Amino acid sequence: MRRLPIYVLLDCSESMIGTGMTGVQAGIGTMIRTLQRNPHALETAWLSFITFDSRAELKTPLQPLDEVQVPKLKVRPGTAFGSALLLLGERMLQEVRRNQPGAKGDFRPIVVLITDGQPSDDWRPALKALHESVPVGNFYAIGAGDDIDFDGLREVTDIVLNLQQTDDQGWAKLFVWISDTLGTASMGTAEGDEKAAMLARLPDSIEKVEDGHWSSGAERGGPPRQLFLYGLCGVKRLPYLMRYGYDPQYGVYHPTAAHKLDRENADFSGRGQSLAPVDSREVDGCPDCPHCGSEGAGSCGNCGAVFCGGARGEDGRSVCPGCGAQLTTRKDGGDGFKIRASEG
Ligand SMILES: [Zn+2]
Ligand SMILES: [Zn+2]
Structure with missing residues (x-):
């Protein structure tokens, strides 16, 4: 059976405290329960959770969906985004099965990243290392709040989303959409079509960030918001x-x-x-x-x-x-x- 590896990277820096942390904690629970009711997802999806604050931490190694527990999240200072990318690359090298002669490997992994701040480490070398790891299918980078380095996220992936509504409801809608997206992906539809279809169904509270179009908080050089x-x-x-x-x-x-x-x-x-x-x-x-x-x-x-x-x-x-x-x-x-x- 070909597996669909899904890596969820969660920013647990202190700025996430409040509705950010409660929203993500509740949303992860909803997402896992929703996917566990989806027969396609149950058959193929494997999940891993990585958190990052002053350092990156593997919360859950890649596990079959029916065994995954909701990780307990805590905030700490720092936004070690680069460390998270490095850890992601290492885990994928270890966990994702590549094609072998006569045997198909796993589907390309999906990565979901949620962050609300600016990286506090030098992450570009880590991105290079990640690119030399396992090829990723879709990489969804979701920025929440006013202090996102959207330019930086655009260097990581072409799917950059801006969560504009950061209250409990906004977080809930985001995780409903993520659950839908992962559920659709687990049906094994063609990668390109699936991406377009899911982005077309983005709720109003989430905006796709295009090149040359930065939302209000992302001007470069000014003081932090x-x-x-x-x-x-x-x-x-x-x-x-x-x-x-x-x-x-x-x-x-x-x-x-x-x-x-x-x-x-x-x-x-x-x-x-x-x-x-x-x-x-x-x-x-x-x-x-x-x-x-x-x-x-x-x-x-x-x-x-x-x-x-x-x-x-x-x-x-x-x-x-x-x-x-x-x-x-x-x-x-x-x-x-x-x-x-x-x-x-
Ligand atoms: Zn007091
Ligand atoms: Zn004192």
Whole structure:
């Protein structure tokens, strides 16, 4: 029996936290259940899941569809896209059966990539290595959100899609479409026709990105559309991630959301390395602490931690939840201070 290998590459960088992660987690479950009800898919489809954040990780080696479990996803800093491509190439070399004299090998693998950010590593050599691995059938690269490097994705494949609706519904529609696409592919229709037919059925919330047509967030060279900063709750001492959106008119970042980081949805082991610090003057305010609801935030002059307003006592003094230093509130003299940013 010729198998149809399907490799799903999932970006689990911290910027995916919130509806991105819950949407992908739920969508993967729907996709697996939908395909398991499809007799053609059950006969031919084999699935593998690879995640990438600060590094690439094999979550599920290539397995028959009826044995695949939904992988548990957690966010971590970084977007090691190149490492993911390298791992994909290695796995395909190991797992995909090539044609032998007298025996047909597997169908060309299908790759589905979902990312919401810009790679944090040098991925072009990895792409070259991937091209020297097993030839891929259709490679679907799906970008979600405002910070996608669509130029880069176009170098990887000619099927680049932009998920414009990134709420729960948008993610759900995306995975219905992916399930349909993989179901159709598992019927073994001619590759070219199948690609055109499936792209014709894209829902409104997903746009195909053509050459020379970039969506709003993809201008090159400008500042990133989003910024992520770590906070520490002064009451519960738990970390959280503050999400900011760039306001080109004033050249500052405004807070848009804050997400709890806990052991359920995040892995702290890779944290530590960060990008160039952000000047506090580029950041306009802060979101409420998602752990205790306190407004405001302060920054520790000793360890550099940013902490929520819940750390402030009645006397106006704060105890840094990061290093325990006693801090008096100092009015910002206008010089600004440096804040460590997350890699997103
Ligand atoms: Zn707090
Ligand atoms: Zn401190």
